[in-house]
Amino acid sequence: MIVSHAHRFILVKTRKTAGSSVELALSPHLGPGDLATPLRPEEEARRNAPPGLRIATPLVMTRRFYPWPLKTHAPLWQAHDWIGRGAGAYRVVSLCRNPWDKAVSHFFWSCRDRNVRALDFDAQRQAFIDFTRTKGPRRWFDRLTGRMPPKALDGNWRLYQIDGAPRLDFVIRYEYLAEDLAALGPWLGLDRPVTLVGIKAKSGLRPGDTRHWSDYYDATTRDLVAHYSGPEIDFFGYDFPGSAQPRGPILTPTSHQPVVPA
Numbered sequence: 001m002i003v004s005h006a007h008r009f010i011l012v013k014t015r016k017t018a019g020s021s022v023e024l025a026l027s028p029h030l031g032p033g034d035l036a037t038p039l040r041p042e043e044e045a046r047r048n049a050p051p052g053l054r055i056a057t058p059l060v061m062t063r064r065f066y067p068w069p070l071k072t073h074a075p076l077w078q079a080h081d082w083i084g085r086g087a088g089a090y091r092v093v094s095l096c097r098n099p100w101d102k103a104v105s106h107f108f109w110s111c112r113d114r115n116v117r118a119l120d121f122d123a124q125r126q127a128f129i130d131f132t133r134t135k136g137p138r139r140w141f142d143r144l145t146g147r148m149p150p151k152a153l154d155g156n157w158r159l160y161q162i163d164g165a166p167r168l169d170f171v172i173r174y175e176y177l178a179e180d181l182a183a184l185g186p187w188l189g190l191d192r193p194v195t196l197v198g199i200k201a202k203s204g205l206r207p208g209d210t211r212h213w214s215d216y217y218d219a220t221t222r223d224l225v226a227h228y229s230g231p232e233i234d235f236f237g238y239d240f241p242g243s244a245q246p247r248g249p250i251l252t253p254t255s256h257q258p259v260v261p262a
Helices: 019-029 076-083 099-110 121-135 140-145 155-159 174-188 219-228 230-236
Strands: 002-004 009-011 059-061 067-069 091-096 170-173
Touching: 002 019, 002 076, 009 019, 009 076, 019 174, 059 076, 091 174, 099 121, 099 219, 121 219, 155 230, 170 174, 219 230
Parallel strands: 009 091, 091 170
Antiparallel strands: 002 009, 059 067
């Protein structure tokens, strides 16, 4: 997560959407007193941090009356609680990705220590199906406690909500990463382009062939992602083949109210 007082924006970092790379790309544009939550050590070592940038995990006294650390994948409402009065004037930037593609990426990331890349495709596909059925749906205990497991299929959708509604002004689409970053700089009023040149975090975990993510699915897992990621799919306009162009990058050109698709 980034909270920039200098440019009045919040970056809500979603999972498996190139969020770490985007945070590294934005870091040189931040100013003294701005906040960035820590990345993984190997990524943090590559951050080009300007003087005065605060790299920290501050405690937030939330509206729920308990302290909570503001972490890298913290939800927007925690950033609002940390900023306090005037938080509503900060523009909200986040990232999205086709949920069916993202689920496959999440599988390979979560199983990176098991060397699933070395398995043949049929074994990979079965391991993905088992993983998604087990780890994707939130269980009753998660719903009871409000816990959002990192692998939850509906986890990203909840990160940029306030009181149950999306509060999102600009989305960086994974499918149009370079183009949307190029548009982000002028939209934020930055004095130079935001670029990913020389930056590539968490890469090389998926097999290097050209197999499409849809090949990993059976009917049950396809429908499982459609169900749990349904609001995100509808909001951005994704489809299972990946042929639809997701809406974005600018979602609220003239106001801070979310634009809900028809």
